[in-house]
Amino acid sequence: MIEACFKGRLGDFSLDVELSTPASGVTVLFGPSGSGKTTLLRCLAGLARLEGRLTVTGEIWQEGRLFLAPHRRRIGYVFQDAALFEHLNVRGNLLYGRRRAGLGEDAEFDRVVGLLGLAPLLFRGVAKLSGGERQRVAIGRALLSDPRLLLMDEPLASLDAARKAEVAPYVERLSREARIPIFYVTHDITEAARLGDRMLMMRDGCIVDTIELKTQAPDAVEQDWLVRRLAQVGADELAAEFVLSGAAPTVARLAVEALNHRVNGGRD
Amino acid sequence: MSGIADIVWLTLRLAGVTTIILLLVATPLAWWLARSRFWWSEVVGALVALPIVLPPTVLGFYLLIALGPHSILMAPLQALGVRTLAFTFTGLVIGSVIYSLPFAVQPLRNAFQAMGDRPLEAAATLRAGPWDAFLTVAVPLARPGFVVAAVLAFAHTVGEFGVVLMIGGGIPGETEVLSIEIYRLVEALEWGQAHLIAGCLLAFAFAVVLSLLLLDRRTGRPRP
Numbered sequence: 135m136i137e138a139c140f141k142g143r144l145g146d147f148s149l150d151v152e153l154s155t156p157a158s159g160v161t162v163l164f165g166p167s168g169s170g171k172t173t174l175l176r177c178l179a180g181l182a183r184l185e186g187r188l189t190v191t192g193e194i195w196q197e198g199r200l201f202l203a204p205h206r207r208r209i210g211y212v213f214q215d216a217a218l219f220e221h222l223n224v225r226g227n228l229l230y231g232r233r234r235a236g237l238g239e240d241a242e243f244d245r246v247v248g249l250l251g252l253a254p255l256l257f258r259g260v261a262k263l264s265g266g267e268r269q270r271v272a273i274g275r276a277l278l279s280d281p282r283l284l285l286m287d288e289p290l291a292s293l294d295a296a297r298k299a300e301v302a303p304y305v306e307r308l309s310r311e312a313r314i315p316i317f318y319v320t321h322d323i324t325e326a327a328r329l330g331d332r333m334l335m336m337r338d339g340c341i342v343d344t345i346e347l348k349t350q351a352p353d354a355v356e357q358d359w360l361v362r363r364l365a366q367v368g369a370d371e372l373a374a375e376f377v378l379s380g381a382a383p384t385v386a387r388l389a390v391e392a393l394n395h396r397v398n399g400g401r402d
Numbered sequence: 403m404s405g406i407a408d409i410v411w412l413t414l415r416l417a418g419v420t421t422i423i424l425l426l427v428a429t430p431l432a433w434w435l436a437r438s439r440f441w442w443s444e445v446v447g448a449l450v451a452l453p454i455v456l457p458p459t460v461l462g463f464y465l466l467i468a469l470g471p472h473s474i475l476m477a478p479l480q481a482l483g484v485r486t487l488a489f490t491f492t493g494l495v496i497g498s499v500i501y502s503l504p505f506a507v508q509p510l511r512n513a514f515q516a517m518g519d520r521p522l523e524a525a526a527t528l529r530a531g532p533w534d535a536f537l538t539v540a541v542p543l544a545r546p547g548f549v550v551a552a553v554l555a556f557a558h559t560v561g562e563f564g565v566v567l568m569i570g571g572g573i574p575g576e577t578e579v580l581s582i583e584i585y586r587l588v589e590a591l592e593w594g595q596a597h598l599i600a601g602c603l604l605a606f607a608f609a610v611v612l613s614l615l616l617l618d619r620r621t622g623r624p625r626p
Contacts, residue, residue, distance in 0.1 A: 176531060179527055180526075181523050181527070201587055203531075203534075204523070204526040204527055204531075205525075205526045205527075205528075205529050205530055205531050205534075210525055210527065211523075211524070211527035213520065213523075213524065217519070217521065217523070217524040218524075218541075219524070219525075219539060220543065221539075221542040221543055221545070225608045230525070230528050230530075230538075231527075231528030234528060234534075235529055238532060240471070274527065276527070276528075279527075279528050279529060318606075319504035402455070
């Protein structure tokens with residue numbers, strides 16, 4: 135289990151969450167921008183510090199005055215902007231965390247390089263990569279540091295539609311094949327529905343709902359189901375807010391659909 | 403009076419030693435200034451920048467007092483048998499380090515600030531402790547800043563006059579550097595020699611500025 139509880143202010147933003155999820159599969163943090171998704175992710179990583187506690191598969195990472203620094207937590211973190219090291223080539227980036235985890239270019243290294251299609255890029259300079267390639271390297275770098283928990287902060291958000299289509303299959307494959315729990319931040323409902331096993335809906339620094347995705351919805355009707363579910367849980371207020379906050383078009387569209395569904399009195 | 407070769411050697415030695423010490427002192431200072439969130443860190447920043455606006459003779463005057471035989475700062479050294487550091491090579495090095503400090507700190511501070519928190523956060527999530535991240539991520543990323551800092555510190559030390567005159571006094575083999583020698587030659591009406599040294603320093607200064615601009619052009623290109 136991953137159990138966390140954070141409460142406090144960072145600048146003019148406040149977070150108040152409590153969560154408990156199985157230590158497997160993909161947990162999507164979903165909500166409009168400014169709802170606290172990234173802040174929660176940073177608290178899990180130890181990059182931000184708020185009052186609270188955090189245990190990951192029985193290991194205490196934060197409790198009271200105990201606070202494990204990020205470099206002592208076995209995490210992988212994929213930043214929205216990739217954050218590759220510009221002074222190293224692709225191989226150097228991939229091995230940065232791996233060497234520090236006491237590992238090297240072993241079979242697992244080759245497996246991840248293959249999984250993400252990085253073999254032709256290994257000796258290329260980071261400056262010569264496309265946006266999609268950068269993000270794939272960033273995902274590989276995080277995976278190769280042998281993490282117990284993978285944290286991904288909107289890894290596709292900074293990419294245009296074509297690049298997104300290029301990277302998305304890798305992420306999907308990763309979400310199916312990874313043997314570690316993944317927390318995945320997004321404000322794209324399609325992404326959330328395709329990748330997530332469960333979804334934590336966030337608003338104003340709180341988790342307003344938890345939705346199990348994979349256990350209840352077959353692939354084909356996932357989206358339709360999600361729309362109904364959004365309405366069913368009375369999330370129309372939230373949905374309206376998505377529209378107002380200028381979230382991604384898919385979210386807005388789905389939100390409007392959800393709203394209609396509710397107004398028309400539809401219930402499962 | 404010593405030969406011109408001795409004077410050039412002394413000048414280069416002073417600039418070299420000063421540059422090495424400056425990089426060691428300026429790096430942690432610039433790092434702290436770049437990352438500190440306290441407003442009063444700017445007070446420290448202002449103190450560091452002071453030599454840019456202060457007349458060198460004023461700095462030299464205070465250094466002369468601070469390093470002289472009656473200074474309380476010298477008391478611990480006097481117990482070890484060192485009476486004064488004024489008019490010594492060591493005194494010159496101390497003066498040069500303080501005088502050129504802003505020229506080493508500023509480029510480094512800019513370089514550290516420009517990289518932001520992100521590379522260090524990424525390093526931390528990849529198991530690198532603070533020292534590890536500093537040495538393997540921050541320093542390599544700030545390399546252009548280090549080159550500029552070293553070149554400026556070296557060149558600025560070669561070119562200093564006022565501070566050297568105040569605390570060095572131009573003792574042959576100990577504190578007689580090129581800029582002082584030109585002054586002495588002109589006083590002695592030896593124009594030929596003065597022309598030679600002045601010309602060489604002019605060429606040196608031009609080469610330094612040109613290489614800095616070329617470096618800036620190479621590293622300052624926009625990223626795709």
